[in-house]
Amino acid sequence: xxxxxxxxxxxxxxxxxxxxxxxxxxxxxxxxxxxxxxxxxxxxxxxxxxxxxxxxxxxxxxxxxxxxxxxxxxxxxxxxxxxxxxxxxxxxxxxxxxxxxxxxxxxxxxxxxxxxxxxxxxxxxxxxxxxxxxxxxxxxxxxxxxxxxxxxxxxxxxxxxxxxxxxxxxxxxxxxxxxxxxxxxxxxxxxxxxxxxxxxxxxxxxxxxxxxxxxxxxxxxxxxxxxxxxxxxxxxxxxxxxxxxxxxxx
Amino acid sequence: xxxxxxxxxxxxxxxxxxxxxxxxxxxxxxxxxxxxxxxxxxxxxxxxxxxxxxxxxxxxxxxxxxxxxxxxxxxxxxxxxxxxxxxxxxxxxxxxxxxxxxxxxxxxxxxxxxxxxxxxxxxxxxxxxxxxxxxxxxxxxxxxxxxxxxxxxxxxxxxxxxxxxxxxxxxxxxxxxxxxxxxxxxxxxxxxxxxxxxxxxxxxxxxxxxxxxxxxxxxxxxxxxxxxxxxxxxxxxxxxxxxxxxxxxx
Numbered sequence: 001x002x003x004x005x006x007x008x009x010x011x012x013x014x015x016x017x018x019x020x021x022x023x024x025x026x027x028x029x030x031x032x033x034x035x036x037x038x039x040x041x042x043x044x045x046x047x048x049x050x051x052x053x054x055x056x057x058x059x060x061x062x063x064x065x066x067x068x069x070x071x072x073x074x075x076x077x078x079x080x081x082x083x084x085x086x087x088x089x090x091x092x093x094x095x096x097x098x099x100x101x102x103x104x105x106x107x108x109x110x111x112x113x114x115x116x117x118x119x120x121x122x123x124x125x126x127x128x129x130x131x132x133x134x135x136x137x138x139x140x141x142x143x144x145x146x147x148x149x150x151x152x153x154x155x156x157x158x159x160x161x162x163x164x165x166x167x168x169x170x171x172x173x174x175x176x177x178x179x180x181x182x183x184x185x186x187x188x189x190x191x192x193x194x195x196x197x198x199x200x201x202x203x204x205x206x207x208x209x210x211x212x213x214x215x216x217x218x219x220x221x222x223x224x225x226x227x228x229x230x231x232x233x234x235x236x237x238x239x240x241x242x243x244x245x246x247x248x249x250x
Numbered sequence: 251x252x253x254x255x256x257x258x259x260x261x262x263x264x265x266x267x268x269x270x271x272x273x274x275x276x277x278x279x280x281x282x283x284x285x286x287x288x289x290x291x292x293x294x295x296x297x298x299x300x301x302x303x304x305x306x307x308x309x310x311x312x313x314x315x316x317x318x319x320x321x322x323x324x325x326x327x328x329x330x331x332x333x334x335x336x337x338x339x340x341x342x343x344x345x346x347x348x349x350x351x352x353x354x355x356x357x358x359x360x361x362x363x364x365x366x367x368x369x370x371x372x373x374x375x376x377x378x379x380x381x382x383x384x385x386x387x388x389x390x391x392x393x394x395x396x397x398x399x400x401x402x403x404x405x406x407x408x409x410x411x412x413x414x415x416x417x418x419x420x421x422x423x424x425x426x427x428x429x430x431x432x433x434x435x436x437x438x439x440x441x442x443x444x445x446x447x448x449x450x451x452x453x454x455x456x457x458x459x460x461x462x463x464x465x466x467x468x469x470x471x472x473x474x475x476x477x478x479x480x481x482x483x484x485x486x487x488x489x490x491x492x493x494x495x496x497x498x499x500x
Contacts, residue, residue, distance in 0.1 A: 036297070
């Protein structure tokens with residue numbers, strides 16, 4: 001069984017999976033687009049585009065300048081396919097990159113990697129907090145009200161994973177109070193976001209419609225390449241790649 | 251005499267400059283920020299952010315996907331400080347970079363450099379057209395109605411130089427007709443843009459308030475560094491850097 005998405009939270013818990021059936025996902029299909037999106041997200045938030053966009057709508061010319069982006073700190077939560085893509089984008093922009101992941105494994109692109117237990121100590125120093133974790137019972141509500149409140153008022157949040165990883169009501173409240181500088185959310189709950197959701201016009205919030213990581217021309221080709229690679233491995237009796245862990249749920 | 255801007259179009263013609271007085275400008279102060287802005291501009295336009303922003307305002311969830319950015323063509327008009335910064339940003343994003351400049355001098359970052367005479371042949375192949383020329387009698391109205399009409403309907407315009415280099419009325423018309431995909435204009439005429447300007451709500455147009463190239467924290471320091479460097483050269487009787495050419499007007 002193969003999921004054409006990377007996130008398999010919609011299938012959890014995996015107690016329905018028949019014994020002996022391998023379940024693989026599409027991780028690896030999203031890195032290129034995710035990296036491009038993250039370059040955009042970091043630079044848009046740093047350039048104060050949420051405010052500038054609002055000013056354009058209000059026909060207001062206000063010269064909002066921004067300093068050099070180099071040297072700011074990106075805290076990347078989750079270092080899978082999307083997290084590594086975010087780390088690559090951040091390094092290319094000259095950011096200091098701190099990663100948080102479940103295992104102690106290092107990252108090719110992050111300057112430092114910490115376990116989740118360190119998250120509360122790291123949040124107050126971040127200029128950007130990037131959510132790139134799978135949605136599991138462990139990560140649901142991870143960026144909660146209290147953690148959001150511990151961030152700098154000049155900091156910004158980017159979510160390219162799953163909406164329930166963060167408390168969006170608390171995030172919108174912080175944005176309204178100016179306790180956070182901005183956010184770019186590529187995922188919401190539910191999708192499509194209903195027209196009457198208060199998120200649409202939260203200040204300094206940019207909503208992108210779950211498009212951050214999917215190649216609009218080649219997604220099917222990329223997915224089939226990953227699937228056929230595994231089919232070849234199956235015939236060669238090699239271990240399959242991108243298997244979803246029943247224990248971790250991703 | 252030193253201008254704290256790079257563009258000196260406001261002082262043209264330079265017939266008022268007393269003989270024997272050197273006139274220098276601030277070119278070199280803008281490259282770092284310009285490069286960061288251009289990474290944002292290329293990725294925003296490619297990711298269809300102008301449409302996505304409009305949809306957010308209308309509370310509409312429409313999944314507008316985009317393909318891989320790598321391999322698209324950026325045509326950069328002018329290869330001074332800002333043009334080279336644009337070329338660097340474009341190369342880092344994996345774009346094919348074509349430059350146009352007055353002289354035959356090569357560029358460190360552009361894959362090819364052509365004289366202005368070739369502009370009409372190059373425009374129909376560009377995915378992005380970047381205006382990074384000084385405003386002079388030669389460049390005024392350079393991207394005129396006819397040239398805009400020769401661009402692909404999927405292409406986009408970015409102007410970080412001076413507004414009169416392009417015909418904005420024609421540009422807005424093209425955007426309204428869907429004959430161009432988008433534009434990011436960091437310069438308008440006049441600035442501040444009046445509230446009743448029809449540019450504010452031209453479709454797929456993002457207006458940034460002349461903030462693309464100025465470091466909001468260190469602009470004065472950067473400018474003074476450039477000025478003191480020339481002061482030292484003056485005392486050492488060395489030729490001054492960044493002199494404005496009376497002949498070319500920049």
